[in-house]
Amino acid sequence: YKEYGSKYKDEQASPGYYSNYLTKYNVKTEVSATPRTSIARFTFPKGKSHILLNLGEGLTNESGAMLRRVSDCEVEGMKLLGTFCYNPQAVFPIYFVMRVKKTPVTTGYWKKQRPMTGVEAEWDPDQGKYKLYTRYGKEIAGDDVGTYFSFDTEEGEQVEVQMGVSFVSIENARLNLDREQEGRNFEQIHAEARAKWNDDLSRITVEGGTDAQKTV
Numbered sequence: 094y095k096e097y098g099s100k101y102k103d104e105q106a107s108p109g110y111y112s113n114y115l116t117k118y119n120v121k122t123e124v125s126a127t128p129r130t131s132i133a134r135f136t137f138p139k140g141k142s143h144i145l146l147n148l149g150e151g152l153t154n155e156s157g158a159m160l161r162r163v164s165d166c167e168v169e170g171m172k173l174l175g176t177f178c179y180n181p182q183a184v185f186p187i188y189f190v191m192r193v194k195k196t197p198v199t200t201g202y203w204k205k206q207r208p209m210t211g212v213e214a215e216w217d218p219d220q221g222k223y224k225l226y227t228r229y230g231k232e233i234a235g236d237d238v239g240t241y242f243s244f245d246t247e248e249g250e251q252v253e254v255q256m257g258v259s260f261v262s263i264e265n266a267r268l269n270l271d272r273e274q275e276g277r278n279f280e281q282i283h284a285e286a287r288a289k290w291n292d293d294l295s296r297i298t299v300e301g302g303t304d305a306q307k308t309v
Contacts, residue, residue, distance in 0.1 A: 097145060109286025125283040129269040133254040134279045137246040144244075144254060146191060149205065149237035153177045155184055156236040165200055167192045168240050169263045187258055190267040194253040197242040202226040205237035253279055 099117035106112075112123040121136040135144065146168070148158035153174045160170040168191050175184035208214075208221035226233065244252060257270025274282065299307055 107287070108290035109283050123279065125279060125286050127273040127282060127286065129259065130255065130257045130273045132256075132274065132279050132282050134251055135254070136249060136251050137244070139246060139248040139250075142244045142246040142250075142252070144193060144242045144252065145239060146241075147239040148172050149239060157234075158236075158238050159232060159234040160202060160238055160240055161232045162200065162202075162230045162240070163190075165196055166194070166242075169267070171263070185260065187260060188263045188266045189259075190257045190263065190270050192255045192270070193242050194255070195244060197244050199227070199243045201241055202229065202233045203239050203241070204233060204235045 099115040101113040101115050101122075103114040103121075104112070109125050110123070111125075112121065114121050119138045120142075123134040123136075125132050135142075146160075148160065148170070149156070151172060151174060153176060155173045155175040155177075157173040158170060160168055162168050169189065171186045171188050173184060174187055177183060203223050203225050206217070206219045206222055206224050209217055214220050223237075246252070255270060255274055257266045257268075257273070259265035259269055277285075
């Protein structure tokens with residue numbers, strides 16, 4: 094679970110849409126978004142399939158996160174961000190609610206354990222390593238934590254993952270997710286994102302230049 098990185102191919106990007114193909118797992122990934130939520134769709138091969146949420150990594154240097162399992166299909170939590178561009182006090186939380194739209198066979202957490210010495214090291218086989226939590230289901234926190242969802246999938250089966258975020262609270266993240274994605278699937282959200290792009294940019298008129306210069 095900590096060596097999940099994969100090369101990819103067939104990268105595609107367009108308004109409201111991004112996709113690639115993970116060659117290590119033969120999985121097609123697709124993402125779209127609303128202003129405060131995202132939706133991902135994974136097309137899996139037949140067999141054991143997994144979705145991971147790694148809160149030990151981020152776009153900034155700040156560490157620290159918290160996770161709580163709400164149900165087999167939903168987790169909520171917080172990730173600290175900040176310490177960016179030589180400003181160590183510019184730190185802020187991002188709150189989230191994540192849902193998978195297929196009931197997993199198993200779920201759990203992982204967390205990096207502190208190294209120990211002496212007797213403590215003898216009775217804790219996970220000291221200094223990543224520990225899997227397969228039975229514990231309450232809150233978990235640390236600098237390097239994550240959660241996983243494992244599924245039995247058929248060839249070409251698709252699993253959607255929804256995420257709502259907020260800079261205010263977990264409750265607001267859930268409210269954003271419920272409001273912006275209620276009753277919608279991936280295709281509908283993608284179509285809405287593309288329509289908004291076209292609507293917003295249609296208000297701009299560009300004069301002069303060639304078609305090539307005006308094409309992104």
